[in-house]
Amino acid sequence: MAKPNQTSPGRHFLQIPGPSNVPDRVLRAIDRPVIDHRGPEFADFALGLFQRLGPLFGTTSKIVIFPSSGTGAWEAAIANTLSPGDRILMFETGQFATLWRNVAVNIGLDVIWVEGDWRHGIDVADMEARLRDDKEHAIKAVMAVHNDTSTGTVSDIEAIRRAMDVASHPALLMVDTISSLASMPYTQDGWGVDVTIAASQKGLMLPPGLAFTGISEKALAAYQTATCPKAYFAWGPMLANNEKGFFPYTPATNLLYGLDEALTMLAEEGLENVFARHNRLAEATRRAVRGWGLEICCQDEDGYSNSVTAVLTPEGTDSDALRKIILENFNMSLGTGLGRMQGRQFRIGHVGDFNDLMLAGALSGIEMGLSLAGVPHKKGGITAALDYLTETAG
Numbered sequence: 001m002a003k004p005n006q007t008s009p010g011r012h013f014l015q016i017p018g019p020s021n022v023p024d025r026v027l028r029a030i031d032r033p034v035i036d037h038r039g040p041e042f043a044d045f046a047l048g049l050f051q052r053l054g055p056l057f058g059t060t061s062k063i064v065i066f067p068s069s070g071t072g073a074w075e076a077a078i079a080n081t082l083s084p085g086d087r088i089l090m091f092e093t094g095q096f097a098t099l100w101r102n103v104a105v106n107i108g109l110d111v112i113w114v115e116g117d118w119r120h121g122i123d124v125a126d127m128e129a130r131l132r133d134d135k136e137h138a139i140k141a142v143m144a145v146h147n148d149t150s151t152g153t154v155s156d157i158e159a160i161r162r163a164m165d166v167a168s169h170p171a172l173l174m175v176d177t178i179s180s181l182a183s184m185p186y187t188q189d190g191w192g193v194d195v196t197i198a199a200s201q202k203g204l205m206l207p208p209g210l211a212f213t214g215i216s217e218k219a220l221a222a223y224q225t226a227t228c229p230k231a232y233f234a235w236g237p238m239l240a241n242n243e244k245g246f247f248p249y250t251p252a253t254n255l256l257y258g259l260d261e262a263l264t265m266l267a268e269e270g271l272e273n274v275f276a277r278h279n280r281l282a283e284a285t286r287r288a289v290r291g292w293g294l295e296i297c298c299q300d301e302d303g304y305s306n307s308v309t310a311v312l313t314p315e316g317t318d319s320d321a322l323r324k325i326i327l328e329n330f331n332m333s334l335g336t337g338l339g340r341m342q343g344r345q346f347r348i349g350h351v352g353d354f355n356d357l358m359l360a361g362a363l364s365g366i367e368m369g370l371s372l373a374g375v376p377h378k379k380g381g382i383t384a385a386l387d388y389l390t391e392t393a394g
């Protein structure tokens with residue numbers, strides 16, 4: 001039996017939904033000497049970098065970069081705009097909505113938590129009704145996960161904005177785009193989002209370690225009165241330092257080099273093409289899953305994720321045993337089932353620096369693994385995916 005990872009010849013297949021594969025160009029860009037982060041060379045570099053982020057977020061507002069994982073930007077979004085005891089509205093779309101809720105609870109917010117079955121996006125009609133009922137405007141923010149990576153389910157942020165407008169509700173709209181930015185269409189300004197949260201390790205094709213926050217004018221105004229304690233993640237000192245190309249503390253210099261290169265790669269391909277590529281590879285993946293006779297976790301056809309497909313394994317099978325067999329035999333990592341989905345599903349990441357033959361290899365490993373693990377399935381998933389890739393090639 002082959003040994004996992006480093007000891008196997010050839011490349012490891014990293015098919016988790018982030019961290020995604022880091023392209024060689026980005027790795028090479030990171031592999032440079034660190035420079036003085038308080039010197040003129042750094043300032044010039046950082047100022048250029050800040051300017052290049054806007055189109056990706058679809059905003060002309062400020063975007064800050066924290067040396068942190070995405071969870072830090074969750075905390076920052078809350079701490080900078082809200083005060084202890086403030087009421088917020090959240091929908092349970094999966095594990096990541098749940099974890100963000102936990103951050104809000106720990107900070108001391110009053111969370112209205114609308115339970116869900118982890119197979120659908122946010123129920124926008126329900127949200128609108130709740131906002132209409134909130135005549136006193138006690139709800140200070142709606143917090144939504146655009147693409148819940150645990151279930152491969154996308155919520156319609158544009159429709160959420162419309163619902164908030166129809167209800168004439170002034171709450172802030174905060175959106176987690178950690179597994180959708182740079183892989184699915186998103187526009188902070190176009191959709192009237194106040195705070196956009198993102199991270200480096202998925203569509204941006206970077207290693208983990210950078211978190212981003214897009215901040216609208218309305219969010220900036222909320223910052224002036226928000227009383228949640230904050231220090232490391234405070235927007236004020238960050239924005240003041242960023243004006244001159246600096247950070248209030250030591251930035252992750254080499255990850256910023258990588259970011260610069262990743263932005264160049266995204267611009268070279270063109271964002272629309274990046275989105276189309278993700279859409280096509282995701283559709284091929286879904287055809288494979290259906291071909292195997294397995295069930296896609298997401299039950300909203302309009303809500304299928306283009307960065308991750310979560311696949312339910314049949315009753316009585318252990319999805320983690322399947323993942324283990326695939327890792328040991330084919331040197332491929334698939335995403336585990338998270339939270340209540342543990343043991344019940346595996347997740348195929350198709351995000352970032354990824355192409356047709358990488359997908360073909362990944363799906364082959366899964367089909368072989370299903371047989372080896374004795375998971376009941378039909379043959380033909382790969383053929384369905386390859387037929388689709390062939391039909392839509394070029």
Ligand code: PLP
Pocket residue numbers: 018069070071072096145147148149150176177178179199208
């Ligand atoms: N939100 C989403 C949608 C995620 O997918 C993740 C991580 O995968 C997080 C938040 C948490 O980010 P991090 O693990 O970088 O702290």
